[in-house]
Amino acid sequence: MAEDKLGPLRRKIDEIDDRILELLNERARVVIEVGHAKAGEQKEFYVPSREQAIYRRLSEKNSGPFPAEAIRSVYREIISACLSLEEPMKVAFLGPQATFTHVAAMQQFGLSARLVPLKSISAVFEEVQRGRAHYGVVPVENSNEGIVSHTLDMFMGSDLKVIAEILLEISHDLLSRSGRLEEVRKVVSHPQALAQCRRWLEENLPEVPLVDVASTALAAQMATEDESAAAIASEMAASFYGLKVVKAKIADNPNNFTRFLVVGRTTPERSGKDKTSIMFSVKDEPGILYRMLEPFSKRQINLSKIESRPLKSKAWEYIFFLDLEGHVADPAVAEAIAELQSYCQFLKVLGSYPKARP
Numbered sequence: 487m488a489e490d491k492l493g494p495l496r497r498k499i500d501e502i503d504d505r506i507l508e509l510l511n512e513r514a515r516v517v518i519e520v521g522h523a524k525a526g527e528q529k530e531f532y533v534p535s536r537e538q539a540i541y542r543r544l545s546e547k548n549s550g551p552f553p554a555e556a557i558r559s560v561y562r563e564i565i566s567a568c569l570s571l572e573e574p575m576k577v578a579f580l581g582p583q584a585t586f587t588h589v590a591a592m593q594q595f596g597l598s599a600r601l602v603p604l605k606s607i608s609a610v611f612e613e614v615q616r617g618r619a620h621y622g623v624v625p626v627e628n629s630n631e632g633i634v635s636h637t638l639d640m641f642m643g644s645d646l647k648v649i650a651e652i653l654l655e656i657s658h659d660l661l662s663r664s665g666r667l668e669e670v671r672k673v674v675s676h677p678q679a680l681a682q683c684r685r686w687l688e689e690n691l692p693e694v695p696l697v698d699v700a701s702t703a704l705a706a707q708m709a710t711e712d713e714s715a716a717a718i719a720s721e722m723a724a725s726f727y728g729l730k731v732v733k734a735k736i737a738d739n740p741n742n743f744t745r746f747l748v749v750g751r752t753t754p755e756r757s758g759k760d761k762t763s764i765m766f767s768v769k770d771e772p773g774i775l776y777r778m779l780e781p782f783s784k785r786q787i788n789l790s791k792i793e794s795r796p797l798k799s800k801a802w803e804y805i806f807f808l809d810l811e812g813h814v815a816d817p818a819v820a821e822a823i824a825e826l827q828s829y830c831q832f833l834k835v836l837g838s839y840p841k842a843r844p
């Protein structure tokens with residue numbers, strides 16, 4: 487394009503950016519006011535349901551050509567930056583850096599939050615429990631591999647609440663220093679990631695040994711130190727550890743999602759599109775499995791998940807984890823839970839939180 491055409495167009499862009507900047511500051515000032523109002527009423531500053539409603543409203547309203555998919559990431563950062571004006575938000579996650587849990591935490595909290603990697607799921611819970619982090623992010627289930635039992639077990643001894651869920655599409659990439667397939671002499675990763683790429687590995691690297699390590703991020707770190715090793719890890723790990731992509735998306739089943747939970751100390755208010763997670767143990771009686779689900783079916787409450795875990799204090803007794811649609815503040819949900827409670831030895835509401843959209 488000729489310079490004489492480019493000049494005026496760039497001046498136009500500068501003027502628009504000036505207006506956007508002014509509006510960003512105007513928005514930040516209003517968010518600070520909201521922060522003061524909430525502090526007066528002892529309300530949580532971070533409200534994931536409000537943020538989701540903002541993403542949804544703007545994506546639906548957008549008439550283009552600005553891409554609808556980009557609205558969420560742009561607004562994620564605007565909101566993250568506005569929130570950091572109030573009090574830098576500290577979020578603990580299951581590390582190390584560049585794990586899929588890190589990617590999920592970034593997706594939920596944006597770049598202005600302080601994300602702190604911790605070594606274990608129990609360390610994440612403890613950090614939040616002790617008030618050293620506002621929130622914690624832990625994995626809870628994968629669409630191919632099932633539940634992360636350690637996360638569910640943590641709720642048995644913890645009073646933390648689930649305040650949000652995050653759905654993340656998992657994409658496994660093969661990463662190495664050179665980025666060349668012919669130089670790969672071993673493949674390192676978390677056993678689940680290796681299992682999820684088995685067919686691709688058999689077809690493309692049949693002779694190469696596979697090495698299990700504790701996380702995909704640790705595998706990426708090892709690949710930086712050994713040029714004959716390739717790691718299966720996230721795209722974020724490639725940029726974080728300065729590795730090249732040998733091959734992107736090598737998982738055998740491309741339909742691979744992990745669900746993460748955000749834990750905090752209070753239950754968020756009703757958003758209208760919520761889910762509730764509860765855990766309970768029932769008395770050992772005939773017909774009890776049937777009866778424990780009846781309070782929900784007769785009120786047409788949709789159940790999205792049921793899991794059982796052994797109750798460690800007593801052999802052959804179980805704790806059930808149930809996810810249902812609705813909020814504990816919905817009368818039908820509250821009634822159903824109260825009815826179920828009458829058959830239970832123990833019941834705990836883990837939280838009501840906005841339902842995530844992939």
Ligand SMILES: C=C(O[C@@H]1C=C(C(=O)O)C=C[C@H]1O)C(=O)O
Pocket residue numbers: 517520521531532533534536537540564565566568569
């Ligand atoms: C401003 C608010 O507080 C926080 C900041 C938000 C924002 O920047 O829009 C949205 C939700 C909250 O996490 C609010 O609740 O409206």
